[in-house]
Amino acid sequence: MIRIGILxxxxxxxxxxxxxxxxxxxxxxxxxxxxxxxxLKIATAGVPVYAEAxxxxxxxxxxxxxxxxxxxxxxxxxxxxxAKMFNTIDSFDTHAKIPEYFxxxxxxxxxxxNVSVISVGWDPGMFSLQRLLGNCILxxxxxxxxxxxxxxxxxxxxxxxxxxxxDARQYTVPVPEAIEAVRAGKNPELSTxxxxxxxxxxxxxxxxxxKKIEEEIVNMPNYFADYNTTVTFISQEELNEKxxxxxxxxFVIRSGATGDxxxxxxxxxxxxxxxxxxSSVLVxxxxxxxxxxSEGKSGAMTVFDIAPAYLSxxxxxxxxxxxx
Amino acid sequence: MIRIGILxxxxxxxxxxxxxxxxxxxxxxxxxxxxxxxxLKIATAGVPVYAEAxxxxxxxxxxxxxxxxxxxxxxxxxxxxxAKMFNTIDSFDTHAKIPEYFxxxxxxxxxxxNVSVISVGWDPGMFSLQRLLGNCILxxxxxxxxxxxxxxxxxxxxxxxxxxxxDARQYTVPVPEAIEAVRAGKNPELSTxxxxxxxxxxxxxxxxxxKKIEEEIVNMPNYFADYNTTVTFISQEELNEKxxxxxxxxFVIRSGATGDxxxxxxxxxxxxxxxxxxSSVLVxxxxxxxxxxSEGKSGAMTVFDIAPAYLSxxxxxxxxxxxx
Numbered sequence: 001m002i003r004i005g006i007l008x009x010x011x012x013x014x015x016x017x018x019x020x021x022x023x024x025x026x027x028x029x030x031x032x033x034x035x036x037x038x039x040l041k042i043a044t045a046g047v048p049v050y051a052e053a054x055x056x057x058x059x060x061x062x063x064x065x066x067x068x069x070x071x072x073x074x075x076x077x078x079x080x081x082x083a084k085m086f087n088t089i090d091s092f093d094t095h096a097k098i099p100e101y102f103x104x105x106x107x108x109x110x111x112x113x114n115v116s117v118i119s120v121g122w123d124p125g126m127f128s129l130q131r132l133l134g135n136c137i138l139x140x141x142x143x144x145x146x147x148x149x150x151x152x153x154x155x156x157x158x159x160x161x162x163x164x165x166x167d168a169r170q171y172t173v174p175v176p177e178a179i180e181a182v183r184a185g186k187n188p189e190l191s192t193x194x195x196x197x198x199x200x201x202x203x204x205x206x207x208x209x210x211k212k213i214e215e216e217i218v219n220m221p222n223y224f225a226d227y228n229t230t231v232t233f234i235s236q237e238e239l240n241e242k243x244x245x246x247x248x249x250x251f252v253i254r255s256g257a258t259g260d261x262x263x264x265x266x267x268x269x270x271x272x273x274x275x276x277x278x279s280s281v282l283v284x285x286x287x288x289x290x291x292x293x294s295e296g297k298s299g300a301m302t303v304f305d306i307a308p309a310y311l312s313x314x315x316x317x318x319x320x321x322x323x324x
Numbered sequence: 325m326i327r328i329g330i331l332x333x334x335x336x337x338x339x340x341x342x343x344x345x346x347x348x349x350x351x352x353x354x355x356x357x358x359x360x361x362x363x364l365k366i367a368t369a370g371v372p373v374y375a376e377a378x379x380x381x382x383x384x385x386x387x388x389x390x391x392x393x394x395x396x397x398x399x400x401x402x403x404x405x406x407a408k409m410f411n412t413i414d415s416f417d418t419h420a421k422i423p424e425y426f427x428x429x430x431x432x433x434x435x436x437x438n439v440s441v442i443s444v445g446w447d448p449g450m451f452s453l454q455r456l457l458g459n460c461i462l463x464x465x466x467x468x469x470x471x472x473x474x475x476x477x478x479x480x481x482x483x484x485x486x487x488x489x490x491d492a493r494q495y496t497v498p499v500p501e502a503i504e505a506v507r508a509g510k511n512p513e514l515s516t517x518x519x520x521x522x523x524x525x526x527x528x529x530x531x532x533x534x535k536k537i538e539e540e541i542v543n544m545p546n547y548f549a550d551y552n553t554t555v556t557f558i559s560q561e562e563l564n565e566k567x568x569x570x571x572x573x574x575f576v577i578r579s580g581a582t583g584d585x586x587x588x589x590x591x592x593x594x595x596x597x598x599x600x601x602x603s604s605v606l607v608x609x610x611x612x613x614x615x616x617x618s619e620g621k622s623g624a625m626t627v628f629d630i631a632p633a634y635l636s637x638x639x640x641x642x643x644x645x646x647x648x
Binding site for chain 2 (some may be wrong): 015018019022023030078095100102119124126128129130131132133135137138139140179183228258259261262263264265266267268269270271272273276277279280284288302303304305306307308309311312316317319320321323
């Protein structure tokens with residue numbers, strides 16, 4: 001049994017717990033939290049909850065620690081810190097900072113003789129893998145990544161910070177015509193506006209100026225100004241009822257050619273729960289980290305560096321027989 | 325430069341030649357043929373053509389030999405034979421015989437201290453990889469593979485063997501309703517007949533009994549009897565004009581769940597030329613074989629055993645920066 005620890009018990013941590021419990025070769029050993037451990041009720045009976053500060057003491061009882069913190073403030077310090085003590089998996093997704101995050105985790109993991117797989121999930125993660133494969137198979141081609149239809153937490157938060165807004169949910173939606181043009185092999189040049197639209201469902205506080213809220217949303221730089229954005233005001237009840245899920249998904253398309261022959265490779269995800277799917281990817285890579293560490297490997301890795309067979313509980317022989 | 329040799333100059337060999345020439349880090353060193361080399365004109369100027377028997381003499385001038393023979397009779401002997409002399413790539417696709425082919429190639433490759441990647445292409449190959457990923461990420465789920473719309477060479481050949489048939493082309497076509505049901509997460513149990521239909525375009529010899537030909541086709545065991553099959557008689561001119569391409573493609577769908585949350589992973593290919601796409605995959609894995617052999621690895625491998633980064637000419641740092 002691969003003994004798993006979870007650091008951070010938010011949406012992602014709860015998803016990891018579910019995925020570990022669904023894996024017959026894994027066992028959830030402990031959950032670590034920054035909250036007071038006595039106040040945290042977790043879903044799995046009999047699994048202890050400890051303060052984060054106690055994690056190091058469990059070094060020898062945990063094979064892989066899955067870091068379920070956020071990329072903005074948690075992982076930049078947690079990643080290198082825990083890579084010294086444990087094999088780790090994280091979902092670090094600040095693309096622009098990966099070039100500095102990777103070497104920091106790599107040095108720590110090598111010091112601790114551990115394997116640390118960074119930036120695991122679906123983007124970065126499975127989408128990255130598909131972009132790499134598409135580029136290598138069809139070097140003469142163009143990449144397209146579309147996200148959605150799905151909830152963007154960052155954009156929802158940005159709306160909630162506007163004066164007069166009580167609650168909000170933002171969906172990122174790929175433009176169907178853009179996807180169709182790409183699928184048809186037309187290799188269009190697409191602006192930000194042509195690729196995605198943004199749908200905002202907003203609960204206003206009583207007496208708030210709706211017109212002003214809408215203006216602030218659609219003109220918000222970086223978040224909304226470059227997109228066609230729709231704003232719909234609804235009640236808190238309707239938001240709770242119809243928009244409480246965290247679905248997401250998207251498309252990675254490689255449109256390439258060999259001479260005058262055209263080829264389209266498309267990978268898509270349609271996910272009822274973004275954090276639960278991400279967690280499932282993290283847990284598959286936890287298995288890989290465990291196996292790689294058992295072979296004596298160490299250092300930071302990404303999905304690019306791991307042979308797919310490591311993700312599976314099956315032997316090479318079984319895999320060739322059943323899935324090749 | 326990675327020096328590539330091609331063994332066998334049919335559709336696949338020509339596709340490999342094209343893909344190698346499109347790869348800036350590769351150089352086509354020689355083509356080997358069973359035909360009289362003096363009769364074979366290849367597309368690339370200045371590249372020598374040799375008899376297959378002379379391949380061994382080129383051992384030290386070729387980094388990877390790409391075996392472009394067929395799975396029925398060529399590869400079962402060529403695979404182990406050349407794995408002793410060269411790093412090799414092949415597209416062995418007789419799924420049922422992979423469990424005996426792999427160890428034969430493995431032993432030979434280890435003896436020769438070479439890396440031999442078997443069963444590369446899109447199925448087996450990219451589709452296998454997607455099946456593996458889907459199974460590892462969503463262990464609670466169901467796999468669906470659909471092929472087409474595309475030309476099946478084996479089925480076309482089977483029709484051509486019928487008395488009174490002059491020429492024929494067979495398309496395998498996935499049933500749209502079946503794909504839709506899978507995409508909708510309905511997890512249907514699909515019979516052979518419910519998954520694919522078969523479209524046959526047949527040129528009859530003059531005076532042939534069309535009724536009899538049609539009967540023979542639709543009732544042919546294994547090939548057509550289990551499918552809804554349509555037979556359309558056309559002229560040789562129409563066949564040449566409208567059905568001379570070798571398009572193919574298909575879909576791998578993993579329909580899975582985490583508790584009551586449903587997730588659909590879909591991978592699809594739409595290929596103008598089946599052999600040219602297959603060749604492009606072979607060439608990407610030739611790069612991987614070269615790199616793995618340079619690291620001192622040896623033995624048989626499949627797409628399951630190779631970390632994706634090996635397929636790329638870019639460094640780990642460049643990959644993380646541009647594709648992660």
